[in-house]
Amino acid sequence: MTFNLTCPVSASVADRILLAHGEGARLSRRLIREELLTAFANLLLAALADGATLPYIEGNVVMTIDSSVVTPLFFPGGDIGKLAIHGAINDLAVCGAEPLYLSVAFILEEGLPIEVLRRVVASMKDAAANCGIVIVTGDTKVVPRGNADQIFIATTGIGRLRPGVTLAMHRVQPGDVVISSGTIGDHGLAILAAREGLELGEGLTSDCAPLNEIVAHLLELGSDVHFLRDPTRGGVAAVMHELVEQTGLGVQLDESRLPISPAVRGASELLGLDPLHIANEGKVVAVVASRCADRAIAVLRQHSLGAQAAVIGDITPAPVEVVLRNRFGHLRVVDEPTGAPLPRIC
Numbered sequence: 001m002t003f004n005l006t007c008p009v010s011a012s013v014a015d016r017i018l019l020a021h022g023e024g025a026r027l028s029r030r031l032i033r034e035e036l037l038t039a040f041a042n043l044l045l046a047a048l049a050d051g052a053t054l055p056y057i058e059g060n061v062v063m064t065i066d067s068s069v070v071t072p073l074f075f076p077g078g079d080i081g082k083l084a085i086h087g088a089i090n091d092l093a094v095c096g097a098e099p100l101y102l103s104v105a106f107i108l109e110e111g112l113p114i115e116v117l118r119r120v121v122a123s124m125k126d127a128a129a130n131c132g133i134v135i136v137t138g139d140t141k142v143v144p145r146g147n148a149d150q151i152f153i154a155t156t157g158i159g160r161l162r163p164g165v166t167l168a169m170h171r172v173q174p175g176d177v178v179i180s181s182g183t184i185g186d187h188g189l190a191i192l193a194a195r196e197g198l199e200l201g202e203g204l205t206s207d208c209a210p211l212n213e214i215v216a217h218l219l220e221l222g223s224d225v226h227f228l229r230d231p232t233r234g235g236v237a238a239v240m241h242e243l244v245e246q247t248g249l250g251v252q253l254d255e256s257r258l259p260i261s262p263a264v265r266g267a268s269e270l271l272g273l274d275p276l277h278i279a280n281e282g283k284v285v286a287v288v289a290s291r292c293a294d295r296a297i298a299v300l301r302q303h304s305l306g307a308q309a310a311v312i313g314d315i316t317p318a319p320v321e322v323v324l325r326n327r328f329g330h331l332r333v334v335d336e337p338t339g340a341p342l343p344r345i346c
Contacts, residue, residue, distance in 0.1 A: 017112040022142025032140060035117055039125045040104075044136040052136035054101060060161035062097035064088055067154045071344050073120065075194040077187075077206030080153060081123035083281060083346060086210050087232075088157035089131050093215040094228040094284060096167045097159030099131060104138040104155055109148040120151060131210045133157075165219055169246045171226040177293045178251065178313040179286040181214060181306045182207070184236055185264040185275035187282070191345045193267070200270065203263035209282030214303040218284075221299065224292035229285050232346055234337040236312075237276040239285050240322045241336040251322045253313035253334065276324075277337050279345045287315065 020027045037045065044052050066087040073080045085102070092099045104124070108117070128135055186207040193200045211230060219225055229239045240251045253276070260268075260275050268275050282305060288296050293311055300306030322334040 015114050017108045017110055017114065017117070017142055019110050019142055019144065021108070022140065028140065035114065035121060036138065036140070039121045040128070040135040040138075042134050042136070044101075044134065049137075052101070052103070054136065054158070057100065057158075057160050059163065062092055062095050062159045062161050063156065064091040064095070065154065065156045066091055067152065068346060069149070069152050069344050070191065070346055071149055072191075072194055073116065073150060075206055076190050076204065078208035078281070079120060079123050080151060081120035082127045083208055084153040084155050085124050085127035085131070085133070086208055086281065087346065088155040089133060090211045090230045090281075090284075092157045092159040093210075093212040094167070094230050095159075095161070096165035096215075096219060096228070097161050098216070099133045099157055099159045099212050101158040102128065102133055102135045102155055104135055104153065106138070106140045107148055107152040107154075108140065108142045109150050110142060110145040112150050117151065120153075127210070131212060162216070162219055164222070166223070167226070167228055169227055169243055172243065172247050172249065172287050172315055173226070173289075174249060174315055174317040175290050176226060176287050176315040177290050177311050178240070178253070178315065179288060179293070179296055179300070180236065180259055180310055180312050181211075181284045181286070181300050182282075182308045183259045183261045183264065184231070184280055184283060185260060185268065185273075185278035187280050188235070188278035188342055188345050189264055189267050189273075191279075192271075192342050195342075200267040201263050203261060204267060207280055207282035209305055211282065211284050211305070214300065214305050215284060217299050217303060218286060218296060221288070221292055221295055224289040225286060225296070226289065227287040231280050231283060231285050233279050235275070235277045235279055236285060237274070237322065237334050238337050240313075240334065243287070244320055244322055248320055250316040250318055250320050251313055252316050252331075253322070253324045255324055255326045257310050257312050259308045259310045259312070276334060279342075281346060
């Protein structure tokens with residue numbers, strides 16, 4: 001009997017992810033060493049243990065988890081790597097935490113070009129370094145061709161709650177004002193245009209950005225800042241509906257004060273989309289005491305990410321719903337998003 005034994009790893013496909021890269025043996029170690037460890041190098045990660053032993057963190061610890069499955073992987077204003085880092089950082093920031101550490105888990109599809117992984121990892125490295133956060137541990141899995149879409153990334157973030165900060169929906173009161181740190185709808189429409197190859201005019205670029213610095217400045221205003229949230233999936237409308245549900249209060253938004261770029265406004269009208277329902281990846285919605293509104297706007301506008309910050313609405317005792325006052329003074333109910341107009345935008 002003759003056996004035809006061949007090596008399962010072909011040299012001709014060494015530039016692509018193989019199932020063997022996920023088996024925990026030689027190719028796994030090589031992938032981690034050459035493509036990940038080199039990029040994310042630091043003393044905590046260098047041990048390559050099954051977990052990271054972190055230095056003592058004084059104060060309350062905040063932890064979050066986020067996943068990125070966006071398609072396409074690269075889009076105007078960002079990519080899946082940048083999005084993965086900023087997603088976890090922003091979740092920590094709007095909880096009132098200073099971001100400190102990240103874990104990163106990759107799910108790679110068999111056949112993914114190594115060069116694509118390198119581009120994503122390089123973007124993650126730069127994003128983490130720019131935010132001063134350290135990637136301390138991670139995981140890598142490979143699934144057969146067709147069981148994923150190139151690359152998925154999950155990040156877990158750990159941060160330290162800033163002293164004296166208490167952010168919660170129960171602190172929201174009638175008479176508070178709602179502020180957006182900038183234009184809304186940019187990310188979702190940029191992804192839509194890139195995915196479908198649509199020519200929707202110039203200026204459609206994702207707002208993917210880290211919020212930790214701008215939020216830190218805002219929190220210096222003290223206890224008048226009641227609640228923060230980054231309006232990602234479902235957009236501003238989803239955040240407002242969650243607030244109404246949790247507080248039993250109402251929200252009245254003002255159409256004339258909504259910061260919407262000309263590109264997003266034009267594309268939304270063309271496609272029949274509501275910018276309030278469209279995802280953002282570099283904006284914060286804040287609810288602050290009315291006496292603090294002018295100071296909050298001034299603080300936000302001092303930062304490059306907050307140049308177009310605006311008061312967009314008010315918290316009301318009734319009706320317990322989200323309404324929008326249009327340019328003619330008439331009110332309409334803002335529907336709660338019941339399905340994403342565009343899936344896999346983050």
